[in-house]
Structure formats: C-alpha cells, structure tokens
Amino acid sequence: MSKSIGFYCPHCGKRMHVTSRKRPSPLFNELIVSCQVxxxxxxxxxxLEMVRPIHNSLNPNTEVEIGLPASKRQWEKELEHHLSSLETLPTIDEHQKTYIEGFISALFHSSTIDLTRAQTYRNRLQQIKLI
Ligand SMILES: [Zn+2]
Incomplete structure (x- = not known):
C-alpha cells in the first residue's frame, strides 16, 4: 500500500502518494511520489533529507555521526549566505573579506567544496569592492 504524504501534485494539486522509496544513507531518502488522480x-x-540535527539522539547511531554530507552542505549554505549578504553592500572592509576568504579555504581543505567551487566563490569575493 502506498502512503499519502504532504506533497501535493504540481499539476492537479491533490495529495501525492509515495510509491517507491530508497534510502542510500541514514539521513537521505529518495522517493517516487505519484498522483493517484x-x-x-x-x-x-x-x-527527503534531514539537513541538520535540532536535538541529538540519546543513543546516537555511529553511522550518522560520521556520514554527515548534510552538515557539509549546511556549511556551504552558510558561506553562500555570507557571500550574498556582502554582495548587497557597495563596499566591504578588509576584515570581512579575510573572514570569507578563510571560510572558503576551510571548506576547500575539508573537501566540502572542490577547487572549481572554491574558485567561483573567490571570484565572487573579488567582484566586491574594498573600502
Ligand atoms: Zn495530479
């Protein structure tokens, strides 16, 4: 039996049903959702992804502790957020620039982002004028 979930069909607006489910990691589910109309x-x-813990388990699964691709993506989102808020400013100071540079390097060295992405972020940072 398929289960009705809180996804709505973009075509007819009715509730969709999960007809297939894969779980490649403890935090990540791939679903096939189907409209039954x-x-x-x-x-x-x-x-369907659990992106960050709100409250840790009293009995944590070690597999979840190590396999945290979700938290890495969270760091990249954070960088994206910092960078795009600086981009709305006409000029930034040296301190802000150094902070973001450090952030990019840290993400690169922890293999959260690859060189191409790091370069893209650095280029965006270069576009912002210093005071
Ligand atoms: Zn539909």
Missing part, C-alpha cells in the same frame, strides 16, 4: 497520474522523483 485517474485524470492526472503524474509522478516524480523526490528527495
């Missing part, structure tokens, strides 16, 4: 029958691949 006989005049529609759209289906999609969807992902």
């Amino acid at each position: 006989s005049e529609c029958l759209a289906s999609f691949a969807a992902t």
Whole structure:
C-alpha cells in the first residue's frame, strides 16, 4: 500500500502518494511520489533529507555521526549566505573579506567544496569592492 504524504501534485494539486522509496544513507531518502488522480497520474522523483540535527539522539547511531554530507552542505549554505549578504553592500572592509576568504579555504581543505567551487566563490569575493 502506498502512503499519502504532504506533497501535493504540481499539476492537479491533490495529495501525492509515495510509491517507491530508497534510502542510500541514514539521513537521505529518495522517493517516487505519484498522483493517484485517474485524470492526472503524474509522478516524480523526490528527495527527503534531514539537513541538520535540532536535538541529538540519546543513543546516537555511529553511522550518522560520521556520514554527515548534510552538515557539509549546511556549511556551504552558510558561506553562500555570507557571500550574498556582502554582495548587497557597495563596499566591504578588509576584515570581512579575510573572514570569507578563510571560510572558503576551510571548506576547500575539508573537501566540502572542490577547487572549481572554491574558485567561483573567490571570484565572487573579488567582484566586491574594498573600502
Ligand atoms: Zn495530479
């Protein structure tokens, strides 16, 4: 039996059903969601991901502790957030620039982002004028 979940069909707006589920990591689910309306029958691949812990388990699974691709992506989001807020400013000071540079290097050295991405972020930083 498929389960109805809180995803709505983008075509007809009715609740979709999970018809298939894969779990490649403890934090990550890949779902196939299908519309059951006989005049529609759209289906999609969807992902369901736990992105960061709010409260740690009293009995943590070690596999979850080590396999944290989700938290790495969280760091990159953080960098993106800092960078885009600086981009809205006409000029930034040396301190702000050094901070973001350090952030980019840290993400690169921890293999959270690859060289191409690091370079893209550095280029964006270069575009912002210093005071
Ligand atoms: Zn539909």
